[in-house]
Amino acid sequence: MAAREAPWKTAWVTGASTGIGRSLVLKLAEAGVKVAATARTQANLDDLAALHPNIVPAALDVSDREVVLQSSVPSGAQIGDIDLAILNAGVWHPSWAKDIDGAKAAQSMAVNYLGVVNCVEALLPHMTRQQRGHIAMTSSVAGYRGLPKSCHYGPTKAAIYNLAETLGIELKSQGIDITVISPGFVETPMTSVNDFPMPYIMSPDEAANRILKKLPSKPFEIAFPWQLVWALKLAQMMPTPLYLWQARRSLGRGPDK
Numbered sequence: 001m002a003a004r005e006a007p008w009k010t011a012w013v014t015g016a017s018t019g020i021g022r023s024l025v026l027k028l029a030e031a032g033v034k035v036a037a038t039a040r041t042q043a044n045l046d047d048l049a050a051l052h053p054n055i056v057p058a059a060l061d062v063s064d065r066e067v068v069l070q071s072s073v074p075s076g077a078q079i080g081d082i083d084l085a086i087l088n089a090g091v092w093h094p095s096w097a098k099d100i101d102g103a104k105a106a107q108s109m110a111v112n113y114l115g116v117v118n119c120v121e122a123l124l125p126h127m128t129r130q131q132r133g134h135i136a137m138t139s140s141v142a143g144y145r146g147l148p149k150s151c152h153y154g155p156t157k158a159a160i161y162n163l164a165e166t167l168g169i170e171l172k173s174q175g176i177d178i179t180v181i182s183p184g185f186v187e188t189p190m191t192s193v194n195d196f197p198m199p200y201i202m203s204p205d206e207a208a209n210r211i212l213k214k215l216p217s218k219p220f221e222i223a224f225p226w227q228l229v230w231a232l233k234l235a236q237m238m239p240t241p242l243y244l245w246q247a248r249r250s251l252g253r254g255p256d257k
Ligand SMILES: NC(=O)c1ccc[n+]([C@@H]2O[C@H](COP(=O)([O-])OP(=O)(O)OC[C@H]3O[C@@H](n4cnc5c(N)ncnc54)[C@H](OP(=O)(O)O)[C@@H]3O)[C@@H](O)[C@H]2O)c1
Pocket: 014, 015, 016, 017, 018, 019, 020, 021, 038, 039, 040, 041, 042, 044, 060, 061, 062, 063, 088, 089, 090, 091, 092, 111, 115, 138, 139, 140, 141, 182, 183, 184, 185, 186, 187, 188, 189, 190, 191
């Protein structure tokens, strides 16, 4: 994205210290956008900020509602009113269903879902006052259907998709646009733990390019790669008993293999 193409003056990216968020921050900064880059690991954010003067780092745990509401980031205190927020922070605890763990599920929900809700709550007073703003939130193709090893993660991403629909209906009339981002596999610290095939995996730079190419037109959803998106959207359209039968067949003997 060349500087003259960026339709935003300011942006806030959560989960900015590694992976997709880090690539988004760098590309936005290079396109002339002033970016508030937040995550928990200050050292990573400082290293990122050293790469471009448009990057303003701030440590922020999105799962802590009080901290998010008291933060000066959502008001744009350091960079000016926020034009674009990409709520991207996330965690992934892969697990077979037999090992389901309430603590991991709670942490996943606290970061992946409630973390987004906390940031939206903090942003809305400002965007409502501005009568404009664009909020993008990262879901996953894993939110379209229940998938193996996804008992902690999948429900959080399905929740994001549903939240985006609700917000997308209600906030448009106030000048606020909502986009849900549904990536397939991206090569980041998150997926480095995976011990299963990850078809069509792409680099974080490629994922960021795809997101930033489409965001200016404010679509409801940005989903990629098309091969995984179509396969899982088709699965969404299947009657549930048929989907479950097919998924069990594909899984084979699953965790007992
Ligand atoms: N990689 C994939 O294949 C894939 C596919 C679909 C969707 N996604 C989604 O894309 C988003 C980015 O993932 P990624 O692949 O880039 O993973 P990643 O490299 O592990 O990045 C996750 C980011 O979230 C931050 N984070 C975690 N917990 C946080 C918290 N409590 N508060 C604030 N920040 C927190 C991490 O930074 P700190 O640890 O420094 O806080 C890090 O910056 C996630 O929402 C993920 O679910 C990824």
